Amino acid sequence: MFGVFEQHGFEDGWAADGVELVKIANSLIANLNGNGNLSKWTVYVIPSANPDGLLSGYTNNGFGRCTAAWVDMNRSHNTNPLAYYTDDRNRTNNNAPEVVSLENFVSQHKSGAGQNVLLDVHGWENSTLGDPTVSSYFDNALGLNHVSNGGSDGYLIKWGMQNGINSTLVELPLPANPQDVINRNLSGEFISAVNNLLANTGVPASSTSALEGWLDVVDGDRIAGWARDRDNLADSIWVHIYIRNRNTQEIARFAAVLANCYRGDVAPGSHGFNYAVDWRTIPPGEYQIETYAIGQNGNNPPLSGTPKYYTVNASNGCVDYVDSSGVGGWVWKSSAPNLPIEAHVYVYDSNGTQVYGVPVTANQYRSDLASLKYGNGYHGFSTSIPWDYLPQGELKVVAYAVDGSGSNVQIYNMQKGNPYRPDYSYTTMGHYLSKLTDAVNHYKSITGKETSALEFALQYIRRGVYNDSRWVQAAGPVSNEMISYINSNSTYKDLQYYFTNDPIVLTDSFTGAQIDATHMFATLHVLVHDTVPGEASWLPATFGEPIIDDLGGWAGDLETFQQDVIRRSGNSDDYQYNYNIAILLLRQDEGSSFSMPDLYADADALNINTDLNQFNNSLSDAFLNYYGAKAKKRYTSFTEKRFGSNREDILIGAMDYVMPTSLIAQYSPLMKDCHPTSNQANAVIQAFADRCWELKSYE
The missing domain is CATH 3.40.630.10 (Zn peptidases)
Known part of the structure; x- marks a missing residue:
């Protein structure tokens, strides 16, 4: 007791x-x-x-x-x-x-x-x-x-x-x-x-022979029958139900139900029991169902019709589609024909890391399943997948039929390219820049970091491609703690898939040209960042911030381009030959280290930085204002703000970075293995000035 x-x-x-x-x-x-x-x-x-x-x-x-x-x-x-x-x-x-x-x-x-x-x-x-x-x-x-x-x-x-x-x-x-x-x-x-x-020995015993009943039904929905005490028909008695594995005799389920349901065939009528058994959660196998009438003396006779047997099958299913809308199909457990089970869908990146998972109850009606006698037909499922929150490129989609028994059945395992393509229009990118600013401000509020939100945002964008030692010297290190915070916060998780580790190509709304936006933001970061003593250790301290800013943008690209032209010319010293190669490459959208997307990026970074300084705008506002209106005159603004109003000003500005007699060229790490002749350097300088003047004239 x-x-x-x-x-x-x-x-x-x-x-x-x-x-x-x-x-x-x-x-x-x-x-x-x-x-x-x-x-x-x-x-x-x-x-x-x-x-x-x-x-x-x-x-x-x-x-x-x-x-x-x-x-x-x-x-x-x-x-x-x-x-x-x-x-x-x-x-x-x-x-x-x-x-x-x-x-x-x-x-x-x-x-x-x-x-x-x-x-x-x-x-x-x-x-x-x-x-x-x-x-x-x-x-x-x-x-x-x-x-x-x-x-x-x-x-x-x-x-x-x-x-x-x-x-x-x-x-x-x-x-x-x-x-x-x-x-x-x-x-x-x-x-x-x-x-x-x-x-009084506790509970007086009733006669075992007075307990009687039948186990009538065992099917996919219920275990049912009746039980009563003939000596006490006014009261209901309990029935104990055991579901045993037929091979091991282990009890898979036990239930106690009161036999108090109306049965017109059993006098005086309310001695039926109807147990809604959930076969979904019982592992596949052969099962033996036993039922006992429970008396008050410990002698509990089995009901007539006991035992009965039932086969529990494994769940199965099919994925019908995986596309931009999500994933859909059906899952079903035939031994629980009218009860819905779940489909679990998982997405893995190219490294095998799970990047998304969702359980979905398969309870949608499908006439094709009903016509096949798959229970009541309510076994279809569909669910959206937030592809825009997931990595670009090849992904693996895996789906399981999950019924709660622990015996999950894989119904799909296929490679699938992410169907989502981020919208890199300037308006959408402006929205994401605003969200990125919110994220870094939230990070700053909980950590007390003094780095500006602008620098943190630019660090986040350049974290993958533009984070080697040269960029660290010009724009400062990237905060891995800040990046980890944003990537692990569910509110901002989509930022890592929008501002990917790969180059982002922005389409110019005026010309339709392709701009290397990642390059532009990295260059902008060099312009925004105030280099502290010792960061740019490769330059004498007397050279100053403007030279570092130039080398982080157009001048660094020009020095790399000088090497590219020398290599393509076979180190020819012929001025015209080098010039022809240089002007051809500068007019192309790809194929060189200083193609049009790079030139766009360098010009836009300098122009946006000017607006940031002049109007004290947020990054998103300066970006939207520039690409919404001011980019129409990008080369006019670029040449006049950096060089001057004449073509000769561009020549003079470019000479400091590639002419063999220039101190800057002698110290720059980009020119360390490049030793152009005067003809080679002049050819590249002239081509650069001509291309800038040409682009300005189109505006």
Whole structure:
């Protein structure tokens, strides 16, 4: 026998009135010590099931009645079905440690062969619920009213009944105060009832032969039949259902159901049972279904028709499409034909790292499945995939049929190129620049970093391609901590897939030209960044910030281009030959180290930086203003702001970086292995000036 007291520290009499139940429990323990009635019994008494609520609580509508975690123990037991309450008085949590520990204790210590009785003691409703025979002892001793033969969902006694234990909830009569508990001898009367129960060997036995019933149906939806006690037709009896693996005899499922459903073929009518079995969660195999009528003496006969057998199959399915809209198909478990299961879809990048996963319930109607007799036909699924949040390039999509049994079946495994192509129009890129600024500002707010939001944003964009030692010297290091924060924050996760580690090509809205936007932003970062002493260690300190800015943009590209022309000319010293090669390459969209996308990027970076300095705009505003209007005159602005209004000014500015007599060319690491002759250098300088003047003239 198990006696459980004070699941509620505060009942509804007065503050912490659950202590009176604890006192009665302790008196019971004292009385039972040396009691001769115990020769046939082991008695476990739990005086205080909710000590936190009793000792530290403060209300009968929250912590006090409930545990410290605001859980009502007697609404949270693992009954079938579970209870579900969210209010402060009755809040449920069937995983609460007090609930789980109590159930585990009773399960581990109950008798395997003899009788089991569970008493759940409360106050103060003057009634009993549960097993009518057990209840009768307390009804007679204390004058209680027997209200019901069962208990509500989540009640300890319902859990006990469903686990084969004769269970009763005792609600003691309401006293006026603690002294009234003593005056009315509630403790003595309760103890007397317990002793009478023990002395009479607990629950009187009913005749085994009076229990009868049939197991009629085992199919994909239910286990059904009827059971009754012929000697007591007015009451319903419990039926225990065991689903065993036919090979191992291990119990896969157990259920206790009350045979109280109407059956016109079974007099007096309400002795049927209908258990909705969930075959989805049972692993594939052959199963044996046994049913037993539960009496009150421990002798529980099997129902006629027991056992029956049922085959549980593995789930299967198919993915019909994977495209820009997402993924769709069907999954089904034939042994649970009308119940939906889930499809789990996972996406992996080229390194095998999972970048996305989603479970989706397959409950959409499909006429093709219905015509194939796939249950009721409600087994289709479809779900979107946020391709724009996922890496570009080749991805792997894998899908499983998941039924809850642990035997997940793979139904799809294919390589798929990401169908999403980011919109690199200047308006959309402006939106993402604004979002990137929000992200770095949020990072700054939680870390206290002093680096400007503008520099952090530009660091993020150049983090992949433009992060070698030369760029670190010109634009400073990249904050890996900031990058990790943005990439791991779900709000900003799409930024890493928009501003990828690969070059981003922006389409110019006026000319349709392709601009290397990553190059442009990296160059802009050089212009924005104030080099600290020692960063650009390859230049004498006297050279100053403007030279570093030039080498981070157009001048660095010009020096690299000088090497390119020398190589293509076969190191020819012929001026015209070198000039022809240089002007041809400068007019091309690709094929050299200083093609048109690079020249666009260098010019745009300088022009946007001028606007940032002049108008103190945000990065997104300066970007949108420039590409929305000012880019029409990019080369006019570029040449006049950097060189001057004449073609000769461009020649003079370019000479400092490639002429063999120039100190800058001698110190620049880009010219370290390049030693042009005067003819070679002049050819490249002239071609660069001519191309800039040519582009300016088109505007």
